[in-house]
Amino acid sequence: MSKLINLRHLYVMGSDLEYLPKGIGRLTSLQTLDVCRVCFGRNDEAFKFGDLRSLNNLRGSLTIVLMGDMIDVSEVVELQLVDKKQISSLQILNVLQPQEDLESLGINWVAAPTWPRWLTDLNKLRFLTLDYCVYWETLPPLGKLPFLERLKLLRMRLVEKVGGEFLGQEDDQATFKSSSSIFPKLKDLCFESMRAWKEWEGVRGWKKEDSKFPTIMPYVGNLSLVAQKPMERSGLKFLTSQTSSVEVTLLF
Template identity: 45%
Template sequence: MRLVCCWSLEKLPDNMGKLISLKYLHVLGCDKLEYLPKGIRRLKKLKRLDQCVVVCGEDEDRAALQVGDLRVLNLEGNLIIKLKGNVEDERELEKAQLCDMKKVIHLQIDSKDVQYKQTRSTVEILNGLRPQENLESLYICYHSGTTCPNWMMSLHNLRFIYLSEWSESKFLPPFGKLPYLEKLTVSEMKKVEKIGGEFLGIVDSDETSLKSSSSTSFFPKLKEFEICFMAALEKWEVGVEGWNKEDSEISIMPCLSSLQISDCDYIKTLPDFLCKTPLHDLIIKDCPMLSERCEQSNGEEWPKISHIPNIKISQSW
């Protein structure tokens, strides 16, 4: 059943649980959908449900699919979980048992319309939604906590990550240690002022071991990196003390082929390691300070990017 982009659709029939042979239900783009009917949990043959609008909280409409009902669904492939309501106890989220959905490999969590009444932060909500460990793609839309979910860095098979609207985080998560990450997008993390060693996964105690190591690699498989709408971001540094472009055995983003930085008004610097990456495409859009510093020949950042064959720098105003 395909109901994709039915813009005005608010509800589905409460008796949908009678469609016992239904295997596919597509409701992506039905942005006014208030909830999915609870009867969906009876659809034992349902394999694909692209967007799952679930309600949290004991006082919410009992005709609606609750977050704890997710545990009875045998879904596979892509899944978007859109949370609504008020969480009384974070253990309510654990009932979803996403860790048992072994066939869901692409997961998106949208927590913009849900609150945890105790702290008004989404960190406890996300912590309770621990997915299965072999997840390949993760998209977290809206997060009001200062730290990332406590399970994120244990997902070692992640290949694609998209983070959007993390309102309180001041640092990017330490993604540099994820061995298979290929594409990363960070957007609207409005309190991040600097990208440095924490992004690579380096803490102070790691510096000595790095200096004594013959070879270390961060972001070993990353091919595409996009940074956009980062209102406070001013600089992107190497983040490794003592790194130099001549003789360092520390490898950072050795497979990077595409880098896009857009709508970051205050960013001024790029990291030195870019000159050692195989970058093929660089797009800088609506970043006035960085654009000026990347001007061909006389820009201060130009030596770091002069080897890139395709460079596009533009302003939309």
């Protein structure tokens, strides 16, 4: 396969391949690779992180699946995913840094204790799914993402409270400008199977009569709470949608 130097599109999803052959790293004209199975360890015939380094023409959607046990952190450093400028949709199954103009991102089945530090730097991000980030106790400050349109938060088993930090309020003393907007482009928001979730808090320190209160999710049209226990305190009243109506789906 390494001799197909002009190959531009390769689809391996649904195949029986245990790992990608190492020679794929030489296909520098490759533009499409739907699933990239990256092998850790000493298998010299398998595709490794470093082999992705030369595939800078990849674009569209890429799913990275990690195979085996990582024994050397330098394997991740060699990846240089930040140089893949044309990827517009990337599903990450481990904590890897994409380029900052990414538009769609999924982080699934992550065992890290918190979110990656680069997550809130993705200022072009429009679609985000966080699924089974099993050790996260709080949510990232996603209200800071200016172009986020669709957000799905699934199976965050340890999150008990969605509070001001989710909106971007770092502490009780932090304030928002009266003209600011939190989640300014968000249209669809879904929470699903958040088993420990008890409380949804708005902006801390805000009073209903406060005229300087920033707008929260002004364009949200769909809000889904699926497979949730009834909350002790709900933050729905803090939403300031400017759409004609908000469709709320509650499935307990």
